Amino acid sequence: MRQGAIAAGVAVATVLMLPGAAWAHGVGGSSETVGGFVWLGTKHMLAGWDHLLFVGGVLLVAGAIRRAAKLISLFALGHSITLFTAAVADWHVNPVLVDIVVALSLVFVGVVGLRGRPKNWTWFAAAVFAFGLVHGLGLATRLQDLGLPSDGLIPRVLAFNLGVEIGQLIAAVAMLMIGDVLRHYLPRLRDVRLSHGALIAAGVVAAAVLAITSGPDALRPVQAAADPASSCEVRNRTETFPAGGGHPVKDFFEPGEVVPATSFGHVIGDGYVIVTYRPDLPAEQLAQVRAFVTDSAAGRVVGGAAPDQAEAVKAVHAYRTIACDAVAVDAVRGFTREWFADPRSKVGE
Numbered sequence: 001m002r003q004g005a006i007a008a009g010v011a012v013a014t015v016l017m018l019p020g021a022a023w024a025h026g027v028g029g030s031s032e033t034v035g036g037f038v039w040l041g042t043k044h045m046l047a048g049w050d051h052l053l054f055v056g057g058v059l060l061v062a063g064a065i066r067r068a069a070k071l072i073s074l075f076a077l078g079h080s081i082t083l084f085t086a087a088v089a090d091w092h093v094n095p096v097l098v099d100i101v102v103a104l105s106l107v108f109v110g111v112v113g114l115r116g117r118p119k120n121w122t123w124f125a126a127a128v129f130a131f132g133l134v135h136g137l138g139l140a141t142r143l144q145d146l147g148l149p150s151d152g153l154i155p156r157v158l159a160f161n162l163g164v165e166i167g168q169l170i171a172a173v174a175m176l177m178i179g180d181v182l183r184h185y186l187p188r189l190r191d192v193r194l195s196h197g198a199l200i201a202a203g204v205v206a207a208a209v210l211a212i213t214s215g216p217d218a219l220r221p222v223q224a225a226a227d228p229a230s231s232c233e234v235r236n237r238t239e240t241f242p243a244g245g246g247h248p249v250k251d252f253f254e255p256g257e258v259v260p261a262t263s264f265g266h267v268i269g270d271g272y273v274i275v276t277y278r279p280d281l282p283a284e285q286l287a288q289v290r291a292f293v294t295d296s297a298a299g300r301v302v303g304g305a306a307p308d309q310a311e312a313v314k315a316v317h318a319y320r321t322i323a324c325d326a327v328a329v330d331a332v333r334g335f336t337r338e339w340f341a342d343p344r345s346k347v348g349e
Helices: 002-017 034-047 050-060 065-089 095-115 124-143 155-183 194-217 261-268 283-294 329-340 343-348
Strands: 233-237 272-279 301-305 313-316 320-324
Touching: 002 343, 034 155, 050 095, 050 155, 050 194, 065 124, 065 155, 095 124, 124 155, 124 301, 124 343, 233 329, 261 272, 261 301, 272 283, 272 329, 283 301, 283 313, 283 329, 313 329, 320 329
Parallel strands: 272 301
Antiparallel strands: 233 320, 272 313, 313 320
């Protein structure tokens, strides 16, 4: 495993020069297709330096390909279990706390490596599995931040997990190949103690950076997911729309399309509900808003993007407004139903 030692040493040196990379578990991008979630998972894994260094550390401690494969399989099983369960059950945990635990896992594997390979591998395998469980919880929370739809949730979660495993496999093979090349040019890096020591240093520095920059948030305990409706505020309407237009040519206007403000001003007087949203919403969240506005069962609803809007989504009728910091379609739906049950909404019928 000398080539693995070289690759790990080079990777750790890079991480220590870039403390901002301590934030490694965000899931960037979005996708409207199941296949796109495979790419999101692969991309997340290839960017997750702390996860990859832990895998590299396990490879070094294992010292044999067959044992390493078993240990990495346990790690993959752990994060697959919690990723799937937490995403489907809508559990949320503190992702900063998870990042700190994963950083400390580098310290753990580095210390084990310096002390020598275990004589009894059972306890080490159990620890690897436990770290996998923790990582999966944090990964599920970040994945949910993309806005997973209830329709097709399971295929998307499974596709994302498949992408994670593909990325992990690519990274492991790449580490071995890079190490095989570098060992011919940097023979002093063949000492695995250098890599174990560097893993410890990287874990301590990353955990410290996360704890210091996060402040009290780093100590926020694991909790169930918050009700999206709790991010919404209902108040008297202060929003205004210019008058003078007729009815809009369609119900929903996509980001980048010109929103007919005068038409919105016309229909609000007819008892309509106007839904506005931030144009930079992830694709899945935008799809939720679009589906609600265009659903004939929703009633007289029109919607479009509002580039200057701070809230994720807002719904307005003649008298009241609901403003939500997160996309909460159920809350907006309840607000809309309440209005259409009000006799004052019947003026345009």
